[in-house]
Amino acid sequence: MGEFHVDGLGVVRQCERVRAGAFDLYRGELDGVAVAIKVKGLGFPDDNAYIAQHSVVFSRLYSAIGYAGRFAPRAPGEELLVHEAERIRASAGTWNHDVLAAGPVRAREGEPGVLGLVMPWHPGPTLAELPRSEQRQLLPRMMISLWKALAAAAHGDLHGSNIIIAPERDRFVLIDPSVFLVEHKRHASGDSKTRCSFTTHPRYYPLLPPYYLPRTRLRDAPYLASQFEAFRWALSGCQLVAPGHTTGGATRGFAEQPVGRDEPGPADLLAVGILYYEALTGEHPFYDAEFTEPGWFGGVCLEGFRGSDTGFDAALVRIARPVVPPVARASDVHPDESALAMALLELRVHDLDTLVARAYPAAVAAQR
Ligand SMILES: Nc1ncnc2c1ncn2[C@@H]1O[C@H](COP(=O)(O)OP(=O)(O)O)[C@@H](O)[C@H]1O
Numbered sequence: 091m092g093e094f095h096v097d098g099l100g101v102v103r104q105c106e107r108v109r110a111g112a113f114d115l116y117r118g119e120l121d122g123v124a125v126a127i128k129v130k131g132l133g134f135p136d137d138n139a140y141i142a143q144h145s146v147v148f149s150r151l152y153s154a155i156g157y158a159g160r161f162a163p164r165a166p167g168e169e170l171l172v173h174e175a176e177r178i179r180a181s182a183g184t185w186n187h188d189v190l191a192a193g194p195v196r197a198r199e200g201e202p203g204v205l206g207l208v209m210p211w212h213p214g215p216t217l218a219e220l221p222r223s224e225q226r227q228l229l230p231r232m233m234i235s236l237w238k239a240l241a242a243a244a245h246g247d248l249h250g251s252n253i254i255i256a257p258e259r260d261r262f263v264l265i266d267p268s269v270f271l272v273e274h275k276r277h278a279s280g281d282s283k284t285r286c287s288f289t290t291h292p293r294y295y296p297l298l299p300p301y302y303l304p305r306t307r308l309r310d311a312p313y314l315a316s317q318f319e320a321f322r323w324a325l326s327g328c329q330l331v332a333p334g335h336t337t338g339g340a341t342r343g344f345a346e347q348p349v350g351r352d353e354p355g356p357a358d359l360l361a362v363g364i365l366y367y368e369a370l371t372g373e374h375p376f377y378d379a380e381f382t383e384p385g386w387f388g389g390v391c392l393e394g395f396r397g398s399d400t401g402f403d404a405a406l407v408r409i410a411r412p413v414v415p416p417v418a419r420a421s422d423v424h425p426d427e428s429a430l431a432m433a434l435l436e437l438r439v440h441d442l443d444t445l446v447a448r449a450y451p452a453a454v455a456a457q458r
């Protein structure tokens with residue numbers, strides 16, 4: 091039991107470390123209210139960081155070179171925490187989450203301390219800690235709120251351990267969003283290069299990387315296959331360079347983090363579908379003996395023209411192979427549950443009305 095002094099907040103008492111790893115998590119009390127403190131831990135990073143890269147050569151019309159993803163060393167823990175705080179704050183309450191302070195936390199007054207995030211403590215299990223049978227009942231009932239939360243702010247690292255379910259099961263909290271760090275360099279020649287480092291969980295982002303946040307609406311690329319094509323297109327820069335403009339827009343899809351779209355990004359929506367599919371079947375819809383790495387990993391767009399990119403073959407083959415519907419995998423799955431999972435995984439849910447029409451029967455079926 092210890093205490094942490096936090097500038098601007100006061101003293102967090104009775105701090106107890108409840109988790110150790112890449113980040114350590116403490117539970118403490120601030121004026122009688124439970125808070126969580128997340129600080130950089132000693133544990134070796136246990137999740138992945140990647141870089142995506144985009145070069146724009148200003149002298150030619152459609153000339154951009156995009157890398158979809160490579161392994162990268164993780165950015166310093168402090169930097170990740172600062173960005174995590176920004177992203178949580180940008181969600182403006184729609185995730186039911188908040189940051190009370192992001193700054194030095196000190197064991198004793200006057201010490202330099204370490205960088206920490208002080209957040210409300212959210213009681214309750216994570217979705218991942220619940221038995222599949224309960225996840226299966228909860229997820230269809232959470233769909234509308236999930237849609238709204240992800241539309242308000244892209245998350246990018248949605249998985250069962252980042253969703254905390256209230257003890258009464260009447261609300262949930264999204265924590266721990268993916269971090270995007272963008273570095274934009276312009277050379278004297280006029281060429282420029284954008285490097286985007288990001289963290290994510292490849293299991294839930296197997297085809298579209300979390301930073302892919304198209305400006306086109308879901309209904310304009312109405313299937314997973316069309317979204318994947320749009321992603322490759324965006325990577326090449328072509329989509330964003332309007333006729334008559336030689337430069338400019340190509341890197342913006344990477345550098346900007348749109349907040350306040352009125353629909354979720356396709357990558358987050360796919361993550362929701364995967365979570366639900368796993369709850370129904372216990373298996374992954376996409377990864378198998380033939381498809382083992384995220385489809386964006388190692389993808390390179392060479393010349394800015396669709397058709398000349400490389401490294402996407404495994405993803406394209408996987409997308410062309412149908413997903414086994416949950417009803418065909420588990421005999422206790424109801425067709426309405428299966429239909430909801432498949433609509434999400436094929437990115438055929440383009441608006442809230444469609445989602446309600448799919449989720450309601452699935453929720454009813456789960457109550458049988
Ligand atoms: N504010 C919080 N309230 C309660 N539990 C939390 C809170 N933040 C994190 N946790 C718990 O700690 C775990 C790890 O925290 P998280 O922020 O996801 O760290 P990491 O970046 O290491 O994944 C979560 O899965 C959850 O169980």
Ligand SMILES: [Mg+2]
Pocket residue numbers: 251252266
């Ligand atoms: Mg986490």
